[in-house]
Amino acid sequence: MKLNEALLRAVPVARPAHLALISEHAAPLSAPGKAEHAGQDVYVASLAHELALAGVHVDIFTRRSAPAQKQVVPLGDKVQVIHVPAGPPYPLPKEQLLPYMDRFARFVIRFARRLPAPYDIVHANFFMSGMVAQQLKLALGIPYVITFHALSAARRQGALDAFPPERSRIESALMREADRVIAQCAQDRLDMEQLYGADPQRITVAPRGFDPNELWPLPRLAARAQLGLAPGRFTVLHLGRLAPRKGIDTAFQGLAMLRERHRIDADLVVVGADDGREDRGEGAELARLKGLAHQLGIGAHVRFAGQQPRAALRLWYGAADVFVSTPWYEPFGITPVEAMACARPVIGAEVGGIKSTVVDGLTGFLIPSRDPRALAERLALLHADPALGRRMGEEGLLRAWRHYTWRAVARQACAVYATVLDETQPGMASGFTPF
Numbered sequence: 001m002k003l004n005e006a007l008l009r010a011v012p013v014a015r016p017a018h019l020a021l022i023s024e025h026a027a028p029l030s031a032p033g034k035a036e037h038a039g040q041d042v043y044v045a046s047l048a049h050e051l052a053l054a055g056v057h058v059d060i061f062t063r064r065s066a067p068a069q070k071q072v073v074p075l076g077d078k079v080q081v082i083h084v085p086a087g088p089p090y091p092l093p094k095e096q097l098l099p100y101m102d103r104f105a106r107f108v109i110r111f112a113r114r115l116p117a118p119y120d121i122v123h124a125n126f127f128m129s130g131m132v133a134q135q136l137k138l139a140l141g142i143p144y145v146i147t148f149h150a151l152s153a154a155r156r157q158g159a160l161d162a163f164p165p166e167r168s169r170i171e172s173a174l175m176r177e178a179d180r181v182i183a184q185c186a187q188d189r190l191d192m193e194q195l196y197g198a199d200p201q202r203i204t205v206a207p208r209g210f211d212p213n214e215l216w217p218l219p220r221l222a223a224r225a226q227l228g229l230a231p232g233r234f235t236v237l238h239l240g241r242l243a244p245r246k247g248i249d250t251a252f253q254g255l256a257m258l259r260e261r262h263r264i265d266a267d268l269v270v271v272g273a274d275d276g277r278e279d280r281g282e283g284a285e286l287a288r289l290k291g292l293a294h295q296l297g298i299g300a301h302v303r304f305a306g307q308q309p310r311a312a313l314r315l316w317y318g319a320a321d322v323f324v325s326t327p328w329y330e331p332f333g334i335t336p337v338e339a340m341a342c343a344r345p346v347i348g349a350e351v352g353g354i355k356s357t358v359v360d361g362l363t364g365f366l367i368p369s370r371d372p373r374a375l376a377e378r379l380a381l382l383h384a385d386p387a388l389g390r391r392m393g394e395e396g397l398l399r400a401w402r403h404y405t406w407r408a409v410a411r412q413a414c415a416v417y418a419t420v421l422d423e424t425q426p427g428m429a430s431g432f433t434p435f
Helices: 003-009 040-053 098-113 127-140 166-177 186-196 220-227 248-260 284-295 310-319 335-341 372-384 386-403 406-424
Strands: 018-022 057-063 072-074 079-084 121-125 144-147 180-183 203-205 234-239 266-271 302-306 322-325 346-349 364-367
Touching (some): 040 079, 040 406, 098 127, 121 127, 121 406, 127 166, 234 372, 266 310, 335 386, 372 386
Parallel strands (some): 266 302
């Protein structure tokens, strides 16, 4: 048994608690990093796993996306995934799922009514899951909390949201009616307050996390040898879904400046899946980025590694000299935390959750978004002073372990559940006592 599992199983709970996690478009059984899933599926699966280790029974409701999917699939001890028949049984962009949420809610209500014991609380993920939780509360009186993962009003400040305009109205209503809102960082909470007029007393900040059994520091040369990367070249890593808001353009432009103005022989490795569908071949964003690399004259120095299994991510983090994350909008951003867990310095855009996870000058550098010149300057500084990069990596590792393990995230979630139950159903919160 792994150490953190043994510790969690040793923690007693007063009674088995029963939680419904709703994640309509991000399924915990699917591969992370794809266009329709990103990090939400990892959040849901990891939170459920840690809660189960503490004695909580968790049902995860997600939309059926294949004809052969079983309706109920066990996902470890005390966790099961329920595939909800809402919409056609094949993958759809999440922007097309809104018309199916009433059907989704009716199924969850029927499922819950057949249970021998009711759910104590519901945790919705994303605004459409919040709509389902809202209906569940109206029908059965079950309180709910919600994590939005992204906000329409915040996204629209940098690019058009593909959802209809009513999304913002729905989000605003959920912020008023949910028993508690879980923001992923201080900026997420501030966006809710300033863009939606949300009550700050109803918002609790609880971040995402990483799995210490999945990510840890590796010797750089050994990792590069396994991946076939040049052992002595300064290597920058960008890891995450290929989407315009991720700001990968800034990383490309920064690399070009690093090579041209600072005369540093550096490569950029890009790990992540394209926004295009698998049945369409190479997606538009990947094609655009390849064209941009060619235009900037760095095509030979950018390696597109595609989507990688989570078990291999520690190799990619471990092979890098520095990790960069330069989005213009990021509700939280787990990859900087994962890089810190692998003892690598991080250069991040000063937006969203990155402002909370990266400590400027200590675990890496914060730079303005869309500022390739600042990125190139910080990269040149780390290239000139490898000892600085090592110290920043060590500080990042300590910070990740102190604040961002999934166990710490689950502890904070349990505290929120217990508070809500204490307010709405006194005496029912004992099963969610923070461990």
